Amino acid sequence: MTHTPRTGPVTKEEIYAAAEALRERGTSVTQEAVRTECGNRGSQSTINKHLKAWRVEHEEITSRISREVTPEIELHSLDLIAKISEIFGLKADERCNQLEALNKAEIAKREKELDDACAEADQYHMxxxxxxxxxxxxxxALAASVAAGDQYLDEAKTLREKIVALEADREVNLLTIQQGQQQIERQKVQNDQALTSVGRLEGVASQLRDQLLEKGKQLTDATRIIGGYEESLMRANEEIACLSVQIRNLAKRHAGLELANTLLLGTRELRLPKPTGHDLVPRG
Structure with missing residues (x-):
């Protein structure tokens, strides 16, 4: 049983209990022994004070007991011991007589059993x-059984060898199955990863499809704008051509051929270049 060490100051009762424990064990009751018994607690003055009181009380009890034992009490005690011894002797004799009677009855019983056993032995001998x-x-029959048993042992040995071979095949098959299961698990993981990739690709494809639709719409708008711009350009070129004719006629009339050629060159520089679809596509 494990005792929890006590803490705090040591009490008078603990010092008395430690002294009694040391005395019962036949150990010298000293101040250091009592302090060790108390878990190394308590000051020397406290232990010494209570230990002196314990010794005084212990000596009083011892002297009181020695004074109370008188010769009359001692003689009476011896008479009681003699009577008790006599009673125990009578009881012992009575018990011995009982055991002797039981032993005689047991011996007679065993002798009868021995006679019966001898008669039975004679019958067995006959x-x-x-x-x-x-x-x-x-x-x-045993020899025949042994021969048959040897044959059975040979057959059992053959069967055992077959069983060992089957066990080996079973282990190989189990290993193959485990490897197949591991391969299936890896394939499942790869399939899950592929499905995840397909999902991401489908999202990207959806985004690209939306972008293509938007680009197509922008291209349609740009084509329509280019068509309108080309029509406007054609009309402008036609007007420029008409103006060129008018300018040429005016030049011939007022300034002569040199002035007309100069004005004609100027009108050619005024012609705008034909735009391309790349210039009209909105910048992304």
Whole structure:
């Protein structure tokens, strides 16, 4: 049993209990021994004070007991011891007589059992010849059984070898199955990863499809704008051509051929270049 160490100051009761424990064990009751018994607690002055009080009380009890034992009490005690011894002696004699009677009855019983056993042994001896003949028959049957047993052992050995081979095949098959299961698990992981990738690709494709639709719409708008711009450009070129003719006629009339050629070159520089679809596509 494990005791939890006490803490705090040591008490008078603990010092008395430690002194009694040391005295009962036959150990010298000293101040250091008492302090060790108390778990190394308490000051020397406290232990010394209570230990002196304990010694005084212990000496008073011892002296009181020695004074109370008078010669009359001692003689009476011896008489009581003698009477008790006599009673125990009578009881012992009575018990011995009982055991002796029981032993005699037990001996008679065992002698009867021995006589019965001897008679039974004689009967067994008479049937011994029949038993020997039966033993001979059983020995022959045993020899045949041993021969058959050897054959069975050979067959069992062959079966055991087949079982060992089957066990080895089973282990190989189990290993193959485990490897197949691991391969299936890896394939499942790869399939899950592929499905995840397909999902991401579908999202990207959807975004690209939306972008293509938006670009197509922008291209349609740009084509429509280009068509309108080309029509405007054609009309402008036609007007420029008409103006060129008018300018040429005016030049011939007022300034002569040199002035007309100069104005004609100027009108050619005024013609705008034909725009391309790339210039009209909105910048992304």
């Amino acid at each position: 049937s011994l010849g029949v038993a020997e003949e039966r033993i001979t028959q059983l020995s022959a």
